[in-house]
Amino acid sequence: MTLAAPLALLKQARARFTQREIAAHVGKDIKTVRRWEKGETPCPAMLEPALRDLLQNRAQAGGGAGGGAQFRFIDLFAGIGGIRMGFEAHGGDCVFTSEWNDFSTKTYRENYPGDGEHALIGDIVSFPAEEVPGHDVLLGGFPCQPFSIAGVSKKNALGRPHGFECTTQGTLFFDVARIIAAKRPAAFLLENVKNLLSHDKGRTFDVILQTLRDELGYEVHYRVVDGQHFTPQHRERIIIVGFRGETSFSWDDLHLPENGPRLGSILHRTDGSEPVLPWDHDRFFDHTSRRVQPKYTLTPNLWTYLQNYAEKHRAAGNGFGFGMAYPDSVTRTLSARYHKDGSEILVYQGEALRPRRLTPRECARLMGFPDTFRIPVSDTQAYRQFGNSVVMPVMREVARIMLPHVQTLLAKETRRGSKQTLSLHA
Structure with missing residues (x-):
């Protein structure tokens, strides 16, 4: 019976830790832990306190979400x-x-x-x-x-x-x-x-x-x-x-x-307050002229094509066409194909200018990524990546309501494991 207790604790630990982490905690090498797990050699009873300590410390580290939870x-x-x-x-x-x-x-x-x-x-x-x-x-x-x-x-x-x-x-x-x-x-x-x-x-x-x-x-x-x-x-x-x-x-x-942000909150700011990001430099925004780089403005040919395409489908009774976005807008869904023509989200630049695409930095902001997030790939790849990504703040909010339940489950299992260990020695 004495050998069963540490083996049961080892199985609990392996549900949460790698063999390397367990080996480091109990002062053994990985091969030894592997032999215990496979049943080739018995897991020593003397390791029971160390394994229990590993599991208990793990549960206590859970804490509360947002307060240093681990x-x-x-x-x-x-x-x-x-x-x-x-x-x-x-x-x-x-x-x-x-x-x-x-x-x-x-x-x-x-x-x-x-x-x-x-x-x-x-x-x-x-x-x-x-x-x-x-x-x-x-x-x-x-x-x-x-x-x-x-x-x-x-x-x-x-x-x-x-x-x-x-x-x-x-x-x-x-x-x-x-x-x-x-x-x-x-x-x-x-x-x-x-x-x-x-x-x-x-x-x-x-x-x-x-x-x-x-x-x-x-x-x-x-x-x-x-x-x-x-x-x-x-x-x-x-x-x-x-x-x-x-x-x-x-x-x-x-x-x-209920009232989320509007497009103007993520656009490059032309009033001199746009942050200078050392990993972006002037790639997306010219800080000297305080303007989005001209390459993001649609070419005359592309703008004409999109207008004609939209008109064609309007005449046929379809809803296909480009999506013009304004500072007070909520945009359409950013897609992985945005790099092709940007048609689902075109930023209005006034009657005198053709509309433009969002820059990759603006796409990052649209998905909720902070400006510290670096974009080391081409614009085409960046558009694909953000179009395939998630709205990060949604994930952060779901994590917030999930984690207390995760921590409760882990704590219950740790207590249950301790009770089983005590019953084995009774």
Whole structure:
């Protein structure tokens, strides 16, 4: 019985820590911890206090959100780190990142230079789930690849299993599911386009919920949130959160300002108050002339084309066309194709001038990124990255209401582990 207690504690620790971290805490090497975990050698009873201390200190470090809270998370389909930034604002520690796009990885590394201590891998599809480090929260803005539930009825008739490995295999959601299954984080946050709800007449979303709730056993909540509460952009995205246990989580706890900011708040300022950013210099804005660089103004040919295109569709009774934006506007949704013609958000420059695109710095602001965020890639790549990103303040607000429940779950499990240890010695 004495050997069972430290082994149980070791299993709890491995749900939150890497073998390297456990080895460092108990003063052993990684190979030894690995042998304990595989059952090749017994985990010594003398390590029980050290393992319990590791788990207890971890729970106590949770604290309160916004007050130096410490929790570990992983960042899947990371893009340029918008979801990550929202959770770091509440004291989170990113321990693993996955992003396959080289240009996005370049921007990510530029803005998170301290990540040399943890893995930043490319494609998650081929990465073994067991090698993902332990974490408390899984974050993922997974791309919605269409997948079919065709064949489930046939498997039922044949008496064959059809868990998430069958219903979502071949999609990127499967990789989220297999990591949750293997690592069992206390919570997760997944983000996607609003249309995920209606894709394939709702069947796609039903499979996702079935996987998270029934197959993986998580308490799941979802809501569509519009970014315009925080930035001057109409951008609706579905956010799915889940917890490994019962909670009192409620979307009603979100603080969503009724009157959000307007476009003028994120545009380059021509009154001399535009900050001089050493990482931008005059790339987007000429501080000497106090003007946005001329290259962002549409060419005569492009402006004529967009006007003719809009008129053509108006005549046909369609709503297609460019979106003119003014300082008091809330813009359309910024898309990854913005680099092509900028048509969804054209900034009005008066009757005497043709409209212009937003600059990449203004796009960063439109997505809620601070001016400290660096843009090391070309304008084309920057437009794609911000168009594919999240409204960061939305993520920060969702993190705020999630984390107290995460900390409560972790504290309960730590107390439960201590009680189990005591009962083993009774």
